[in-house]
Amino acid sequence: METIDQFAWIGWLAVIAIFLVVELVSGELTFLMLGFGGVFGLASGAVGAPLWLQVIVAAAAAALLLLFVRPPLLRRLRRSADPKAFNVDALIGLAGVVTETVTPLAGRVKLVNGDSWSARIREDRSLAPQTPVTVESIEGATAVVAPRTSEEN
Template sequence: MDFAVWEFIGQWAWVGWIVLIALFLAIEVMAGELTFLMLALGSAAGIVAALAGAPVWLQVIIAAVAAVAGLTLLRAPLLRRLRRSSDPQKFNVDALIGLNGMVTETVTAIGGRVKLVNGDSWSARVQAGGELPPATPVVVQQINGATAIVTRTTATTPTPES
């Protein structure tokens, strides 16, 4: 390439770095995994090098080193810190797995009813076949649609509120 082209690129490289920063930040907002944030950090180092008058090849090296350093040194601790405060509470169907209950209507492989300790009444099927008579303590193994798949438990289950 002609010297004038390289001079033009070197003179306006900071604009390219700003475009990369904006692009990486927009992708990071959608991704949320801090990878593109670290690439934006590298691009910020590139723009600093450009404004300091470094040649384009050096700007690229500085940006790459800063991005790799951010990915290896900052990303993992930041992700741990962000996820540390996340709510470990299970919701919806996931919260029912492992919940104890009591058979209210005989439960077979075809159907029946149980009342869980949280007060919910569910249609139920026994997991391993057989039959569970009323007042049998059970534990929810899985949820299949609107049916709780249960097994007999030996744990003493508090009687759910009627």
């Protein structure tokens, strides 16, 4: 048992290295906090704490870091993320007008952003040219549209 206590620092270094490698792959800061918990365990061993106390210190430090440090770090990292939709996602909810009759199989619409799209409607009906529509979804290169209600106009 004395040998284990004497060489526990090697185990702590291995645990820290493993957690850091896993963190590099995951990027969610969980394993980084666990790795820092391992650093606290290593430090407590360096000041002469027995192995059981090192484990308790490491676990407590990791838990505190996960609870109090990780959430603000994640908020700060995600704060700069662009919340705007882009590409096809930006077209969902966009208004437009029918340019060629839209049926469940085919049609054409011009959106307010100036794009012209092939379109279809989910319902078993057709929309005549000049009918105001809203994009519900994009399926491949086809906009699935619905007629706009009078509240949306």
